[in-house]
Amino acid sequence: MIKIGLLGCxxxxxxxxxYAEDIRIVAALDRIPERAxxxxxxxxxRPYTNFDAFMREDFDIAVEAASVGAVRLxxxxxxxxxxxxxxLSVGALADEEFQERLVETARRANRRIRVPSxxxxxxxxxxxxxxxxxxxxxxRTTKPPESLGISSxxxxxxxxxxAHDCIKQYPKNINVAVAxxxxxxxxxxxxxxxxxxxxxxxxxxxxxxxxxxIYIRVRNVPSPDNPATSYMAALSILTxxxxxxxxxxxxx
Numbered sequence: 001m002i003k004i005g006l007l008g009c010x011x012x013x014x015x016x017x018x019y020a021e022d023i024r025i026v027a028a029l030d031r032i033p034e035r036a037x038x039x040x041x042x043x044x045x046r047p048y049t050n051f052d053a054f055m056r057e058d059f060d061i062a063v064e065a066a067s068v069g070a071v072r073l074x075x076x077x078x079x080x081x082x083x084x085x086x087x088l089s090v091g092a093l094a095d096e097e098f099q100e101r102l103v104e105t106a107r108r109a110n111r112r113i114r115v116p117s118x119x120x121x122x123x124x125x126x127x128x129x130x131x132x133x134x135x136x137x138x139x140r141t142t143k144p145p146e147s148l149g150i151s152s153x154x155x156x157x158x159x160x161x162x163a164h165d166c167i168k169q170y171p172k173n174i175n176v177a178v179a180x181x182x183x184x185x186x187x188x189x190x191x192x193x194x195x196x197x198x199x200x201x202x203x204x205x206x207x208x209x210x211x212x213x214i215y216i217r218v219r220n221v222p223s224p225d226n227p228a229t230s231y232m233a234a235l236s237i238l239t240x241x242x243x244x245x246x247x248x249x250x251x252x
Contacts, residue, residue: 002244005029005059005083007074008066009039009047011223012088015234016065017043023241027057030066055081063237068092068171075113079105084112088237091175093182094167116240119230120176120203122216124251129184129209136208138189139163139177143201145194148173152194159192166190176203201230 001024006013009030017025017039025043029051030036036047048054051074062078063086064071071092078085079102093099093115106113117123129137145152148170159166163177164187173192180188184207205216220230243249 002061002241003059004061004063004241005054005057006039006045007054007062007064007070009035010065011229012065012234012237013039014042015223015231016063016237017045019235019238021242023238026059027054029054051077055083060084061086061241063241064088065234065237072098075102076105079109079111079113082109082111084114086114086116086237086240088116088118088233089175090115090118090179090182091167091171094164094178096164114240115179115182116233116236118176118179118233118236119201119220120179120205120216120218120232122205122214123179123183125214126180126183126207128211129186129207132210134184134186134207134209136189136206136213137180137184137186138191138206139180140191140193140204140206141174141176141202142193142195142198142204143173144198145196147201148192148194150194152196155193155195155197157191157193159190161190163188163190166192180205 001022003024003026005027006025007029009028025045027048028036028040028045029048033049040047061084065088068089068091071087071089163181166174167178177188177190201220203218207214220232223229223231
């Protein structure tokens with residue numbers, strides 16, 4: 001049975017705890033004591049607010065479900081301690097210097113950094129871009145204005161440019177673009193739109209290369225307890241973890 005330490009006890013953490021089944025959560029870390037205690041009680045784990053104490057627990061993988069800041073603050077220490085790291089807040093890796101440092105730390109410690117599919121699908125096949133470079137990689141994301149922290153009575157474009165620039169302005173909203181770039185080996189073009197008439201986050205992916213072309217459209221259902229979080233993103237972490245010990249692996 002895989003033993004994990006959960007970094008972040010919010011909505012995503014609760015979904016992981018609820019459906020863990022053959023995954024054992026042994027430790028739960030959150031800066032808010034009540035949240036750590038609540039989640040820990042749900043899955044019979046130990047609650048922590050202190051990172052060093054959390055890291056002394058016996059688990060194989062640290063699962064980050066907190067924030068870009070948490071990845072930057074704790075990622076290297078987790079790897080140096082001999083634990084693998086699952087990163088949901090993949091926007092942290094938009095900083096190339098930090099990404100290189102994190103990867104080098106993992107290499108020296110003989111550990112793995114794993115990025116789940118998050119709020120989209122298709123990352124597996126987009127890896128072909130590392131063999132046969134893509135000519136086009138575009139992410140068009142449409143969200144309700146309030147999820148972007150703005151108000152608007154009509155559909156409007158709020159950003160157009162490269163993923164590494166978009167994540168600086170919308171660090172909580174566009175992790176998907178960074179994940180696409182990591183998979184394909186090419187920084188994605190991003191069009192971010194606010195639309196008061198939509199009630200879901202919509203991600204459209206356009207990719208073209210020697211293989212042909214791809215169009216993917218995902219309409220994410222919000223998590224039941226937090227409309228800002230994609231339910232699919234939480235489920236993708238569980239899928240990743242459950243496949244680690246599966247002898248039959250599909251679509252890597």
